[in-house]
Amino acid sequence: MLATILAPRIMIVGGGALAQTAAVVRRLGCTKPLVVSDRFLERTGVTTRLGTVLTEGGLTPGWFLDTVPDPTSEVVAAGLAAVQAGDYDCLIALGGGSPMDTAKAIAILDAGGGHIRDYKVPASADRARLPILCIPTTAGTGSEVTRFTVITDTASDEKMLITGLGCLPSAAIVDYELTLTKPFRLTADTGIDSLTHAIEAYVSRRANPISDLYALEAMDILHTNLRTACREPSNHQAREAMMRGATLAGLAFSNASVALVHGMSRPIGAFFHVPHGLSNAMLLPAVTRFSLAAALPRYAACARAMGVAATQASDEAAGAALLDALDALNRDLEVPSPQRYGIDEARYHSLLETMARQALASGSPANNPAVPTEAEIIDLYRAVWA
Numbered sequence: 001m002l003a004t005i006l007a008p009r010i011m012i013v014g015g016g017a018l019a020q021t022a023a024v025v026r027r028l029g030c031t032k033p034l035v036v037s038d039r040f041l042e043r044t045g046v047t048t049r050l051g052t053v054l055t056e057g058g059l060t061p062g063w064f065l066d067t068v069p070d071p072t073s074e075v076v077a078a079g080l081a082a083v084q085a086g087d088y089d090c091l092i093a094l095g096g097g098s099p100m101d102t103a104k105a106i107a108i109l110d111a112g113g114g115h116i117r118d119y120k121v122p123a124s125a126d127r128a129r130l131p132i133l134c135i136p137t138t139a140g141t142g143s144e145v146t147r148f149t150v151i152t153d154t155a156s157d158e159k160m161l162i163t164g165l166g167c168l169p170s171a172a173i174v175d176y177e178l179t180l181t182k183p184f185r186l187t188a189d190t191g192i193d194s195l196t197h198a199i200e201a202y203v204s205r206r207a208n209p210i211s212d213l214y215a216l217e218a219m220d221i222l223h224t225n226l227r228t229a230c231r232e233p234s235n236h237q238a239r240e241a242m243m244r245g246a247t248l249a250g251l252a253f254s255n256a257s258v259a260l261v262h263g264m265s266r267p268i269g270a271f272f273h274v275p276h277g278l279s280n281a282m283l284l285p286a287v288t289r290f291s292l293a294a295a296l297p298r299y300a301a302c303a304r305a306m307g308v309a310a311t312q313a314s315d316e317a318a319g320a321a322l323l324d325a326l327d328a329l330n331r332d333l334e335v336p337s338p339q340r341y342g343i344d345e346a347r348y349h350s351l352l353e354t355m356a357r358q359a360l361a362s363g364s365p366a367n368n369p370a371v372p373t374e375a376e377i378i379d380l381y382r383a384v385w386a
Contacts, residue, residue: 001208001209003208003209003210003211003255004255005208005210005211005255006147006165006168006254006255007145007168007251007254008134008144008145008168008169008170008171008172009028009170009171010024010027010028010170010171010172011145011171011172011173011174011247012024012171012172012173012174013172013174013244013247014174014175014176014240015175015176015177015236015240016175016177017173017174017175018049018050018053018135018173018175018177018178019053020173021050021053021054021057021092021133021135021173022053022054022056022057022058022059023057024133024171024173025054025057025059025090025092025133026057027171028090028131028133028170028171029131030089030090030131031059031089032059032060032061032062032086032087032088032089032090033054033059033061033062033088033089033090033091033092033133034061034062034063034064034082034083034086034088034090034091034092035047035050035051035054035061035062035063035064035065035091035092035094036064036067036079036091036092036093036094036095036099036102036103036106037063037064037065037067037093037094037095037099038065038066038067038068038095038098038099039065039066041065041094041095041137042065044181046094046137046178047063047065047094050092050094050135051063061092062082062086062088064078064079064082064083066078066079067079067095067098067099067102068098069098069273069275070098070152070159070269070270070273070276071098071099071101071102071105071150071151071152072151072152072153072154073115073116073117073151073152073153073154073155074154075102076102076105076106076109076116076151077109077116079102079103079105079106080106080109080110083106083110083130084110088130089130089131090130090131090132090133090170091103091106091107091130091131091132091133092132092133092134092135093132093133093134093135093143093144093169094135094137095135095136095137095138096136096137096138096140096141096190097138097140097141097143097150097276100134100136100141100143100144100149100169101141101143101149101150101151102151103132103134104128104132104143104149104162104166104167104169105149105151105162106130107128107129107130107132107166107167108125108127108128108149108162108164108166108167110128110129110130111127111128111129111130111166112125112127112166116151116153116160116162117153117160119162119164120160120161120162121160121161121162121163121361121362121363122363123162123164124163124164125162125163125164125165125166125167126164126165126166127164127165127166128165128166128167131170131171132169132170132171133169133170133171133172133173134169134171134172134173135172135173135175135178136172136174136178136243136246136247137178137179137182138179138182138186138187138190138246139176139179139187139190139191139194139229139239139242139243139245139246140189140190140191140193140194140246140277141190141193141194141246141250141276141277142194142197142246142247142249142250142251142253142254143250144169144172144173144174144247144250145169145172145247145250145251145254146167146168146250146251146253146254147163147164147165147167147168147254148161148162148163148167148254149162149163149167150162150266150276152270157270157271158267158270158358159266159267159269159270159358159362160362161266161362161363161364168254172247174243174244174247175243176236176239176240176242176243176244177239179239179242179243180233180234180236180239181233182233183233184230184231184233185334187226187229187230187233187242188226188230188277188281188333188334188335189275189276189277189278189281190246190277191222191226191229191230191242191246191277191333192226192277192278192280192281192284192329192330192333192335193276193277193280193281194218194222194242194245194246194249194250195218195219195222195223195226195249195284195329196258196261196262196277196280196281196284197218197246197249197250197252197253197258198214198215198216198218198219198222198245198248198249198252198253199215199219199284199288199302200253200257200258200259200260200261200262200367201214201215201249201252201253201255201256201257201258202215202216202219202252202256202298202301202302203259203291203295203298203299203302203368203369204253204256204257204258204259204367204368205259205366205367205368205369206256206257206367207256207298208255208256210255211251211252211253211255211256212252212256214248214249214251214252214255215248215249215252215253215256216301216302216305217245217248217305218245218246218248218249218252219249219302219305219306220305220306220307221241221242221244221245221248222242222245222246222249223306223307223308223325223329224241224306224307225237225238225241225242225245226242226329226333227329227332227333229241229242230333256367257364257367258364258367259291259364259365259367259368259369260287260290260291260359260364260365260367260368260370260372260377261280261283261284261287262280262362262364263359263360263362263363263364263365263368264283264287264355264359264365264377264380264381265279265280265282265283266279266358266359266362267351267354267355267358267359268282268283268338268355270358271347271351271355272338272341272343272347272348274338274341274343278335278336278341281330281333281335282335282336282337282338282341282384283380283384284326284330285323285326285327285330286380286383286384287368287380288322288323288326289323290370290372290376290380291368291369291370292319292322292323293370294368294369294370295369295370296315296316296319297315298369299318299319299322300313300314300315300316300318300319300322301318302322303318303319303321303322303325304318306322306325308321308322308324308325309321309322337384337385337386338384338385339385339386345385348381348385349382349385352378352381352382353374353378355377355381356374356375356377356378356381357374359377360374360377365377
């Protein structure tokens with residue numbers, strides 16, 4: 001089979017890598033970066049650390065710090081205005097998935113104009129004038145290496161999947177030390193997000209031998225270290241492993257795509273403002289049960305890679321062990337159901353058909369081993385409610 005493999009041109013990985021930011025900007029041929037980040041990282045001093053690195057490297061950055069969780073079309077438009085007002089020649093995205101997704105959308109609009117909804121799938125967003133350098137501060141989304149961005153359309157509350165070469169960062173700086181202060185809930189949610197990326201990439205109908213290598217290694221690393229990273233936040237070994245696993249999982253799903261969990265997760269995030277990794281975690285066990293029989297050997301391989309089934313275990317036994325392990329992970333990491341999270345029950349059930357349609361429209365469910373109908377997606381939403 002033919003496989004097209006995409007990755008950033010430059011990746012600097014390891015503790016202290018943030019110090020290389022100015023050098024990487026110059027290697028990209030740029031001198032005037034706009035940093036895209038958020039007010040939380042400003043308050044915690046992370047933007048100040050980056051600013052010092054850039055100024056000591058002879059650069060004078062601009063700042064756009066108004067990104068929000070679940071980035072919106074309005075914020076993207078504001079970021080585009082900041083780019084156009086300052087004559088910047090590259091973007092530095094500092095933060096979790098939201099700043100990185102925002103920077104990607106800004107670059108797409110800067111190159112092609114229009115509204116960001118013009119670029120949602122099935123369109124392909126392949127143009128970007130500004131190089132993007134991503135610096136993740138969570139071990140989660142993998143957005144630093146992917147060709148995807150997700151933006152909420154303010155007019156419709158639709159979480160839009162946008163994909164193409166215009167979304168692919170030119171460079172990534174992956175410094176696990178930026179994650180050492182992250183709290184339990186954020187560490188858990190972003191970690192399960194990464195594990196979901198790896199599992200879905202491996203069972204995706206678009207998987208290939210290269211994405212498989214990334215995915216299996218990521219599953220091993222992530223499942224081995226996630227609980228420790230949550231319970232021992234200053235454990236450098238676990239934090240470094242989680243960051244490496246998240247990036248590998250990002251490379252896996254960028255080159256194979258995600259599937260039904262992500263398709264169903266986006267509407268929950270858009271309508272109820274549930275963090276993306278947490279909505280994935282709510283769905284992962286139920287969706288895996290639904291899909292298991294359609295790709296049993298693949299799911300069994302996931303269980304073996306995660307260390308929850310012996311190498312010699314039958315596929316049936318390994319598949320059952322995977323389901324048990326995902327349930328146990330959610331229990332240990334205190335993942336709530338939508339009901340326990342506090343979502344309004346009447347509104348949740350009134351939106352089931354809309355959420356199912358949006359999930360299908362995203363294209364991700366079509367990559368699932370068992371491609372669901374709208375009715376089956378509605379049933380899955382009902383199953384995870386409580």
